Amino acid sequence: MTSFDDLIAYQRDTEALNQISGRLGWDQETMMPRGAAEQRGEEMAAIEAVLHARRTDPRIGDWLAAAEAPDAAGARMIDLIRRGYDRNRATPARLASELARTTSVAQGVWAEARARDDVAHFLPALERVVALTREKGAALAAAGFGGGDPYDALLDDYESGATAETLAALFARMRPRLVALSEAIEGAANPPVPLKGQFPAATQMALAEELGTAFGYDWRRGRLDLAVHPFSSGSGNDVRVTTRVDETDPFMCFYAAIHEVGHATYEQSVDQAWLLTPLGTGVSMGVHESQSRIYENQLGRGRAFTGWLHRRMADRFGATGGLSAEAFYRTVNRVERGYIRTEADEVHYNLHVMMRFDLERQIFSGDLGPADLEAAWNARFAQDFGMSVDRPANGLLQDVHWSVGLFGYFPTYTLGNLYAGCLNLAMRADLPDLDTHLAAGDARPATAWLAEKVQRHGALYPPAEVIERACGFAPDEGPILDYLETKFRAIYGL
Ligand code: ZN
Numbered sequence: 001m002t003s004f005d006d007l008i009a010y011q012r013d014t015e016a017l018n019q020i021s022g023r024l025g026w027d028q029e030t031m032m033p034r035g036a037a038e039q040r041g042e043e044m045a046a047i048e049a050v051l052h053a054r055r056t057d058p059r060i061g062d063w064l065a066a067a068e069a070p071d072a073a074g075a076r077m078i079d080l081i082r083r084g085y086d087r088n089r090a091t092p093a094r095l096a097s098e099l100a101r102t103t104s105v106a107q108g109v110w111a112e113a114r115a116r117d118d119v120a121h122f123l124p125a126l127e128r129v130v131a132l133t134r135e136k137g138a139a140l141a142a143a144g145f146g147g148g149d150p151y152d153a154l155l156d157d158y159e160s161g162a163t164a165e166t167l168a169a170l171f172a173r174m175r176p177r178l179v180a181l182s183e184a185i186e187g188a189a190n191p192p193v194p195l196k197g198q199f200p201a202a203t204q205m206a207l208a209e210e211l212g213t214a215f216g217y218d219w220r221r222g223r224l225d226l227a228v229h230p231f232s233s234g235s236g237n238d239v240r241v242t243t244r245v246d247e248t249d250p251f252m253c254f255y256a257a258i259h260e261v262g263h264a265t266y267e268q269s270v271d272q273a274w275l276l277t278p279l280g281t282g283v284s285m286g287v288h289e290s291q292s293r294i295y296e297n298q299l300g301r302g303r304a305f306t307g308w309l310h311r312r313m314a315d316r317f318g319a320t321g322g323l324s325a326e327a328f329y330r331t332v333n334r335v336e337r338g339y340i341r342t343e344a345d346e347v348h349y350n351l352h353v354m355m356r357f358d359l360e361r362q363i364f365s366g367d368l369g370p371a372d373l374e375a376a377w378n379a380r381f382a383q384d385f386g387m388s389v390d391r392p393a394n395g396l397l398q399d400v401h402w403s404v405g406l407f408g409y410f411p412t413y414t415l416g417n418l419y420a421g422c423l424n425l426a427m428r429a430d431l432p433d434l435d436t437h438l439a440a441g442d443a444r445p446a447t448a449w450l451a452e453k454v455q456r457h458g459a460l461y462p463p464a465e466v467i468e469r470a471c472g473f474a475p476d477e478g479p480i481l482d483y484l485e486t487k488f489r490a491i492y493g494l
Contacts, residue, residue, distance in 0.1 A: 155408035262295030289416020421480025
């Protein structure tokens with residue numbers, strides 16, 4: 001055995017344990033009896049401790065020093081392992097365990113606060129999480145991550161290579177066109193109507209399964225369950241998806257399912273040779289979100305695919321609210337300003353992200369204290385969306401991210417949309433008859449294209465590079481903005 005072999009074998013066991021930890025998390029959100037919560041907390045903490053000890057084991061340093069990569073993929077594995085090792089070691093053990101304990105409590109406090117619309121209940125927990133996360137950012141920056149900038153050092157974990165400065169410039173270029181489109185839509189005559197009717201839960205789930213099949217999700221290595229907040233989980237040959245059901249709004253169920261199938265298909269399609277290695281998973285949050293969003297929006301909400309969905313809903317439910325196929329397409333794509341990011345239409349989604357990005361940078365720099373956060377949120381929301389936040393659950397308390405210390409995560413959602421715009425442009429050029437397949441309920445040619453160009457590579461290439469290789473051009477905001485303007489001007493007759 002060479003040092004490289006030892007390193008990869010060790011890494012493989014660590015990754016297997018990591019998958020087990022992820023499966024415990026999946027179980028907690030889907031199957032676990034309520035009375036098991038406390039014991040599960042202990043079980044998760046125990047496996048986290050094992051993982052942290054393994055990830056900071058000094059033998060990794062010895063193997064890294066001696067390892068010689070057999071090829072380019074091996075060199076990339078070494079780079080990724082070194083990066084993870086250095087990051088884990090830069091965070092003192094005391095800080096890592098305090099963060100784990102504090103965020104697990106803070107998440108529970110956040111959920112209570114949201115249920116009670118009680119910001120004051122959440123603030124002390126948020127203060128502790130912010131203080132510890134800032135400490136972590138500073139420790140990582142001191143070790144050279146993020147070019148020495150604490151926020152960038154955190155961001156680097158979710159989207160390697162991105163910086164707050166380039167993202168701020170990108171968002172500044174995107175905003176005027178998004179705002180102009182939103183305002184034009186606001187004034188349009190004859191807007192689409194909302195869907196009306198009652199859609200039984202069991203039938204929604206059956207159709208959600210059909211949607212997974214339509215997109216090429218491999219059921220032999222996956223499954224679909226219900227969760228309060230939909231997510232996907234796992235890598236390699238066990239990648240599960242979840243969705244949620246509201247009997248008056250079946251689109252919630254269908255598009256959450258398609259979105260998660262996008263994440264899951266990415267994981268399922270990674271080259272089997274990379275299984276349980278550092279390359280055996282999606283490369284970044286932004287690239288991951290590009291897969292979920294292109295499935296959900298550019299494919300799933302396109303005219304061709306909604307034509308098929310319209311027929312399937314008529315077959316399954318015996319009704320589609322009395323809408324024609326064209327009216328149904330417009331209804332699926334109805335634009336409405338709203339409070340909630342996760343429920344936002346394609347036009348407004350990125351404006352939610354930009355607002356959180358600006359606020360979290362202010363929190364992180366210390367310019368904005370948690371105590372003043374609700375007022376800052378509400379003022380900014382009124383300015384960007386022209387509406388007053390009616391209650392904290394629809395404002396500051398809507399997202400879990402800050403309670404668990406995910407600072408630097410939000411901007412990857414918009415990067416995902418940007419990448420999806422680029423990929424859609426390149427894919428449509430390569431597959432001129434894609435809409436014919438989509439109109440027949442078959443999105444597998446799109447999955448095959450994405451699997452070949454992006455998904456099979458896993459983490460082999462850095463985020464922006466894998467997109468550039470797939471598209472043949474460096475990713476920028478042009479394609480997503482052109483797509484949004486063309487699509488929604490046509491829908492709204494602008
Ligand atoms: Zn997602």
